[in-house]
Amino acid sequence: MKKRIMVITQDIGDEYTQKIKATAPDWELIVGKKKDVWAPYANKAEVIAGWKKDLEELSLRESSELRWVQAWSAGVNTMPLEKLASKEIALTSANGVHAYPISETIIGLMLGLTRKIHTYVKNQQEKNWHHAHMNLEMHGKTIGIIGVGEIGKETAKIAKAFGMRVLGVRNSGKEAENVDSMFTPEELHHVLPECDYVVITLPLTPLTNQIFGEKEFRLMKNSSFIINIGRGEIVKEDELVEALQTGEIAGAGLDVFMKEPLEETSPLWEMENVIITPHTSGSTEHYTKRVIEDIFLPNLVHYLEGKLPPINLVDYSKGY
Template sequence: MTFPRPMAGEAVTILINDTAADQYSELIRERFPYVRVLIARDASSLHEYMTDADVLLSSRFPVHLFDRARRLRWFQCSNAGVDSVLPIGDRIKGITVTNARGIHGEIISDFVIAGVTIMHWNFLQFFREQARREWRPRDVAPLAERTLGVVGLGSIGSAIARRGKSIGMRVIGSRRDVSQPVAGVDKLFSPNDLAELLQLSDFVVLAVPQVPATTSLIGRKQLQLMRRTAFLVNIARGSVIVERELIDELQAGTIAGALLDVFEREPLPPDNPLWTMPNVIVTPHVAGYPSDYTRRVFEIFGENLQRFLQMQPLRNVVDLDRGY
């Protein structure tokens, strides 16, 4: 396949600042041999190369170097969340920001449904009983009799909703626009009706972006609205939950338990009580990372780079006013 060359002038310079930089570089050079590729492997080289970059491919935007990004026209974030640019959202309007939206939904749905099943059956207790060689039969209601509440029905939340519906669960969810139905969702709620969603759900999954409106979205007041038999799942961002209040309410038995993949501080400090709580599953921010993550991101970036060189609209453009 023949790919377009730059329209005029010197070659486009792409700066990569990512743990998979070597892989991205190889893929770019193979498909677009006429572009210039720079890899920032440390803070010093990032500082040096930022002035040359037309395009930045990175998991985070280096806001402290924004004034050096004089040539930058496009930032492709290798994550779905672009919260790193929000502090300069009012200054970055001249730069197109795109993200990796669309590649995380199915793998995160795998994670969520696996976690929901583990918590519903209380496999943690089975594991403890196995370690003690204790034989304790019990009965469990079908998951199809339970309600899954998804807070945030973007591409990830919608995928989780469809997966929950596919195993027979009643699915409810919240989103800003409730004028159009969402596949797999039995009832839609606006963000203002979060309290009702919490009260009706057996499993609450947080799938909202990190924006000012979602910071500390779930705290003591919201947890106390939930059923004592309910479980909380967070695959959004740690800032969405007031962590100290969650710990207090878990210890008090306000809710049955939690599956947490993201935290206020990452890595989670060794002295954090969440590590050893019997009703909590802690995972190290892995839910959205399939084994072929780099290839999936490059499918988006490669198409966007082709569009960029042809001066066509890019896909996955982020609305910086909304933050996603």
């Protein structure tokens, strides 16, 4: 009898390889990050965990046996969603894996900008003893979380430890724990003037593409900070630069950009009121553990029972 094939395009280690084998003992399991390991099996695989660019050509042919893809990232906007949808291939994301590390980065950027930690690090390197006119604090301020998913909810929980007022924006408008008031995307412009910190945790979809621009920055307080850990394309970068240069907003903490790596010619590199991280906010020592144990293995159990994998199943009509 022909064995069903499962491909994991990541180096997950022996412990998790054995757990997957124990869950699906009758399957042929291919594990490895190098292309020459998984490429020969791509068109024969029924399940693939970890999407690579080359897989579009290799695994989406007419003869493909692919039925389910487990993405290794929370965002799926770079994947061939239309092709996957047309072939009725189930897609699940790694949403939720990043809640702890990204929320820590968000708070770190907020604290860094508020207490001018980045300025003091630079001063330290120059042996410059200077106050830098630092006088702000986070306690009691208002944070607006634009996109209250798992990351947004964890950020709201931490913000409450600072006694902050938390405003949230999500498609459903449904209330969430630690969020004082929830709004829909149509109410975004009512939320922005209230915020001392605007945190973007949205996925990139046709509806979120470039939704932050000059108009939104004008609505924000001159003293407010923007944090973007969602996707660079959500913000009109040239208009963000102008808002920062003219003092329309006070500063920005940015982990994502329109073009990555961020070009050396970008004015953002030289701005005193900007902290840049290189799309690393989701990096964590526990990444593989959370993808495999919290998402992939529970989904695999359902899949083997002939059911759709329920955790983080992507709605192709929404793009996430």
